[in-house]
Amino acid sequence: MNTRPKVGLVLGGGGARGLAHLGVLQALEREGIDVDSIVGTSVGAVVGAVYALEPDALSKTRQALAYFRSPSFAGSAFKKLLLRSDDVDQTFLSSIVASIRKSYVFSNLLRKPSILPRERLAALVNDFVPAKKFSDTRLPFAVPALDLRSGADVLLEEGELRPAVLASCSLPGFFPPVEIGGRLLADAGVIGPVPVNAAIERFAPDVLIAVDISSYLHTLPGVERGLDVILRVESIACARLNELEIARADVVIRPAVGAKYWSDFSGLESMVNAGVIATQAKLGEIRAAIARRSGSVRSFLRRVASAGTPEAETAPSGD
Helix, strand or coil: CCCCCCEEEEECCCHHHHHHHHHHHHHHHHCCCCCCEEEECCHHHHHHHHHHHCCCHHHHHHHHHHHHCCHHHHCCHHHHHCCCCCCCCCCHHHHHHHHCCCHHHHHHHHHCCCCCCHHHHHHHHHHHCCCCEHHHCCCCEEEEEEECCCCCEEEECCCEHHHHHHHHHCCCCCCCCEEECCEEEECHHHCCCCCHHHHHHHHCCCEEEEECCCCCCCCCCCCCCHHHHHHHHHHHHHHHHHHHHHCCCCEEECCCCCCCCCCCCCCHHHHHHHHHHHHHHCHHHHHHHHHHHHHHHHHHHHHHHHHCCHHHCCCCCCC
16 A cells, blocks of 8 residues: 655746746756646646656756747747836836836837737747647646636636646736636736635645745835835735645745746746746755654554445544
8 A cells, every 4th residue: 555645746937036936946846856747837837737748857948948048949939028126126006106106118018918928928838838738737737717708716726737826826907818718817916926725725735835936025214105005015915825825735935036036037947947946945844744644554454454445434624
């Protein structure tokens, strides 16, 4: 009987900071810590999809670094249209507000579904995610999204990978939502950047590792305008929701990349290394959590064997 606890991995959203996810996966592989399921949102969905299809972190890292350094990405329309800011503590709402100061952005928001066209984001997703289905993945994988019509959370785990990942990356306002199965889907990371609850409810792992690459909530010296107050409250609300959700994880890994803006693709290797370093610092916690669950699983199997009626027992949860 297999008594190894099942390990679930949650990969949060954060744009370019998502390269740290590859460092996390590299460190886990080096330590022989197998991942049994993945849930990822936004850039976490991109990394999760490619890794679930081919669990080889070093290979995926090399491919990602080569792509972002290539002339094709440097000259791509997507990179040229990326909205940059010196304020790294922005949430999506404050990013939108900062960006509409540009006249063409404001015009697009009034006349079109989004600032940027879907084709730009779709081309980037297609460069990374193969034309495969969820059923093709070697690891169980799911993608959270937000249904703008009903307001409901949606967990995508069937059908084509690319549309699901595209929906999860479609930051409201920046990119248009994606229609899938009669639902109008967008990036759920706006209200839940690290989808721990979705991973627990869907896969019930014995040990859950969450990777949080969201921006830090820095202390402000003060606010001067009413708009600043509104944006600050929105940032605080998002941070608190995130803390409530990730509190359910057994181990939380926070790579030191939170001070980098979501569209800043400089310092690529440093982001990967940050993921490696942060994971190495958490190896003791990870092994301790696995050891605790190993004892729980073995005890459960012994009870089942002695009783002879497995249907009367309840398996240990991942909570």
